[in-house]
Amino acid sequence: MEYKVQEKMSIADKLRILGDGAKYDVACTSSGVSRQGDGIHMGNTVSGGLCHSFSADGRCISLLKILFTNECIYNCKYCFNRSSNDIPRTSFTPEEVCYLTMEFYKRNYIEGLFLSSGILYNPNYTMELIYETVYKLRKEYGFFGYIHLKAIPGADARIIERAGLLADRMSINLELPTSEGLRNLAPNKSRQTILKPMRMIQQGIKENKNEIMIYRHAPKFVPAGQSTQIIIGATPETDFQLVSVAESLYKKFELKRVFYSAFVNVNKDKDLPSTLGGPPLLREHRLYQADWLMRFYHFRAEELLSPKKPYFNMLLDPKCDWAVRHLDLFPIEINKADYEVLLRIPGVGVKSAMRICQARKMAPLSFEDLKKIGVVLKRALYFITCSGKMMYPTKIEEDYIIRNLLHEKERLPERKENYRQLSLFDEEKKEAIG
Amino acid sequence: MEGEKIWVCEDSQEGIFTGIYDAWASGYKKEECVIQVGEIGNYRLFAQYFSVKTEEEKAWKVAKTILRRMGERAYRHICSAISSTDQEKGNAVFHTLILGFAMEDASKAMTYLSNPYVGKVFTLSRQVYNEVHHFMEFLRFRQLEIGILFAKIHPKNDILTHITPHFADRLPMEDFIIYDSVREKMAIHPKQKRWSIVQDKNFQIEKTKEESKDEEQIQELFRSFCKTIAVKERENKELQRQMLPLKFRDNMPEFEESKWISHYEEKSY
Numbered sequence: 001m002e003y004k005v006q007e008k009m010s011i012a013d014k015l016r017i018l019g020d021g022a023k024y025d026v027a028c029t030s031s032g033v034s035r036q037g038d039g040i041h042m043g044n045t046v047s048g049g050l051c052h053s054f055s056a057d058g059r060c061i062s063l064l065k066i067l068f069t070n071e072c073i074y075n076c077k078y079c080f081n082r083s084s085n086d087i088p089r090t091s092f093t094p095e096e097v098c099y100l101t102m103e104f105y106k107r108n109y110i111e112g113l114f115l116s117s118g119i120l121y122n123p124n125y126t127m128e129l130i131y132e133t134v135y136k137l138r139k140e141y142g143f144f145g146y147i148h149l150k151a152i153p154g155a156d157a158r159i160i161e162r163a164g165l166l167a168d169r170m171s172i173n174l175e176l177p178t179s180e181g182l183r184n185l186a187p188n189k190s191r192q193t194i195l196k197p198m199r200m201i202q203q204g205i206k207e208n209k210n211e212i213m214i215y216r217h218a219p220k221f222v223p224a225g226q227s228t229q230i231i232i233g234a235t236p237e238t239d240f241q242l243v244s245v246a247e248s249l250y251k252k253f254e255l256k257r258v259f260y261s262a263f264v265n266v267n268k269d270k271d272l273p274s275t276l277g278g279p280p281l282l283r284e285h286r287l288y289q290a291d292w293l294m295r296f297y298h299f300r301a302e303e304l305l306s307p308k309k310p311y312f313n314m315l316l317d318p319k320c321d322w323a324v325r326h327l328d329l330f331p332i333e334i335n336k337a338d339y340e341v342l343l344r345i346p347g348v349g350v351k352s353a354m355r356i357c358q359a360r361k362m363a364p365l366s367f368e369d370l371k372k373i374g375v376v377l378k379r380a381l382y383f384i385t386c387s388g389k390m391m392y393p394t395k396i397e398e399d400y401i402i403r404n405l406l407h408e409k410e411r412l413p414e415r416k417e418n419y420r421q422l423s424l425f426d427e428e429k430k431e432a433i434g
Numbered sequence: 435m436e437g438e439k440i441w442v443c444e445d446s447q448e449g450i451f452t453g454i455y456d457a458w459a460s461g462y463k464k465e466e467c468v469i470q471v472g473e474i475g476n477y478r479l480f481a482q483y484f485s486v487k488t489e490e491e492k493a494w495k496v497a498k499t500i501l502r503r504m505g506e507r508a509y510r511h512i513c514s515a516i517s518s519t520d521q522e523k524g525n526a527v528f529h530t531l532i533l534g535f536a537m538e539d540a541s542k543a544m545t546y547l548s549n550p551y552v553g554k555v556f557t558l559s560r561q562v563y564n565e566v567h568h569f570m571e572f573l574r575f576r577q578l579e580i581g582i583l584f585a586k587i588h589p590k591n592d593i594l595t596h597i598t599p600h601f602a603d604r605l606p607m608e609d610f611i612i613y614d615s616v617r618e619k620m621a622i623h624p625k626q627k628r629w630s631i632v633q634d635k636n637f638q639i640e641k642t643k644e645e646s647k648d649e650e651q652i653q654e655l656f657r658s659f660c661k662t663i664a665v666k667e668r669e670n671k672e673l674q675r676q677m678l679p680l681k682f683r684d685n686m687p688e689f690e691e692s693k694w695i696s697h698y699e700e701k702s703y
């Protein structure tokens with residue numbers, strides 16, 4: 001196949017093609033780093049990230065998420081840009097990417113740039129192009145907003161390192177949870193070419209932290225950390241396998257985020273599962289909830305699932321599911337329990353747990369107070385006491401509680417990870433809105 | 435004389451802080467003092483009314499005391515609550531201060547959520563903060579012919595002073611204006627200078643019609659980007675509406691009709 005840049009293609013058409021090519025990458029957050037403006041350059045970053053718009057699928061639009069090029073030499077089966085597909089091919093110029101980023105940012109359309117790419121000629125060539133683009137954007141255009149870059153698997157460590165000094169976040173997609181899956185579906189990639197740069201970025205971040213301790217003004221390397229993405233539903237892993245892979249990525253590679261992307265069979269490839277009935281969105285949602293529980297609620301993967309119970313309960317969220325399987329630990333006294341224990345109560349979010357700990361020092365809390373604090377009582381009431389009393393007389397009995405919890409419908413808008421991250425559980429939604 | 439003492443003050447941070455200063459200095463029992471914002475409304479029998487004349491110096495003293503005794507976090511909560519449209523806000527702030535200043539460590543006052551006044555300040559501040567956050571996300575600038583970036587908003591609460599610092603930090607080299615069409619006032623940020631708030635009841639919005647020559651193309655590019663980025667298989671307009679309520683959309687170019695037809699779309703891609 002021959003690669004020819006269509007010289008005369010307009011920037012509008014390029015944006016359509018290269019935005020389309022990037023849309024299955026889900027990691028569109030602008031969070032993880034807080035940087036004030038310097039009074040001269042354009043841009044700052046907000047640690048919680050901002051969502052500037054929402055597309056028709058309800059996902060957050062935070063960054064200008066584009067491919068640099070879709071002229072890819074690889075042929076990953078799940079990917080729309082694979083070389084065997086007959087689709088229009090094009091590439092941006094670095095200037096075009098800078099122009100779009102600056103003009104969009106100025107108007108408050110975006111928080112910054114998310115630049116991914118197909119592999120043009122070879123990994124190094126592509127990584128150089130990405131580097132050149134962000135170099136221009138930072139140094140010539142003076143852009144100080146958020147930049148998320150993809151590291152190209154197989155690219156030279158030195159180019160990745162240079163790029164990392166200009167980016168806020170970098171990511172390398174793990175793509176598939178097992179090396180076998182990768183071998184079958186992405187024959188040009190290997191676990192090795194993916195994990196090597198991941199390790200390299202991890203070390204870069206560590207060394208940079210030391211440098212910054214010594215030289216306060218040393219340039220920052222990937223200050224918002226690194227993330228990755230796993231496609232779910234293209235290969236036959238269980239939920240337990242998936243959360244275990246995620247857990248070990250957090251531990252071994254110190255990732256900031258693991259993103260899941262529900263598989264969509266864009267190529268109608270017969271070797272891959274059909275997604276005609278729609279991508280596995282509920283499953284993806286449960287995985288994100290579990291991810292949240294592991295990162296902020298002190299849960300371990302094997303508490304949520306096990307080889308004997310390898311799949312999530314599709315009816316109950318994993319926190320409620322855990323609670324009803326451990327009724328012997330409840331009810332919990334709100335005015336006494338430790339912070340970590342409070343976190344395990346369905347209906348109590350991270351912020352509420354913190355507020356409870358502070359507020360109860362002043363006076364014992366009542367159910368009325370909990371409501372103000374942001375606790376979702378209709379869910380929590382089966383699991384708590386305030387000064388020794390339950391809210392209503394209720395049975396602490398698995399079937400009874402499950403029936404009642406199911407009656408109080410969980411808000412299930414299919415897709416949550418990219419929203420304002422607060423809304424993954426109803427309790428967090430309530431905390432935010434009050 | 436027994437009964438409530440009601441201080442009626444202007445609906446602004448300075449007005450409310452002056453009212454608080456006067457009430458505090460009056461020597462009346464603090465529990466009997468009420469801070470009322472705006473009009474007197476229903477006269478209450480046996481109550482005594484005082485009309486407060488806003489004084490910058492008094493307001494400044496109150497602000498400084500809050501900052502010193504209760505810390506920056508609490509101060510921010512209080513300022514946010516004061517930007518709310520709620521009419522009880524002045525009184526809630528006043529009684530939160532009374533409570534705080536009576537505590538050994540006044541910086542803990544805002545955690546006393548079971549106290550009704552503190553609870554109120556906290557709730558109002560959170561509502562205002564949420565609106566500020568929304569406009570940080572959903573506000574849109576257009577570039578006018580004269581080069582200025584212009585944004586129009588219609589917020590429920592009086593949030594201009596809360597959102598402008600964010601944009602001033604972000605766009606130091608731009609001339610920009612954020613216009614609050616509800617209160618008919620605007621924040622003006624000249625490039626590399628300090629921003630200020632200007633009240634202008636006679637502002638003619640038609641004057642902002644003339645846009646820079648690239649403006650339409652850039653809006654069009656963003657509109658098409660937002661369209662492309664949606665994954666068809668996961669379409670969920672209801673969710674989109676939950677996340678981005680309709681009331682924000684009228685100043686957002688991505689929700690306007692496209693004025694262009696791409697030759698690329700014509701080729702039925």
Ligand code: SF4
Nearest residue numbers: 072074076079082118
């Ligand atoms: S490398 Fe694979 S996943 Fe990436 S663009 Fe090319 S074909 Fe798609």
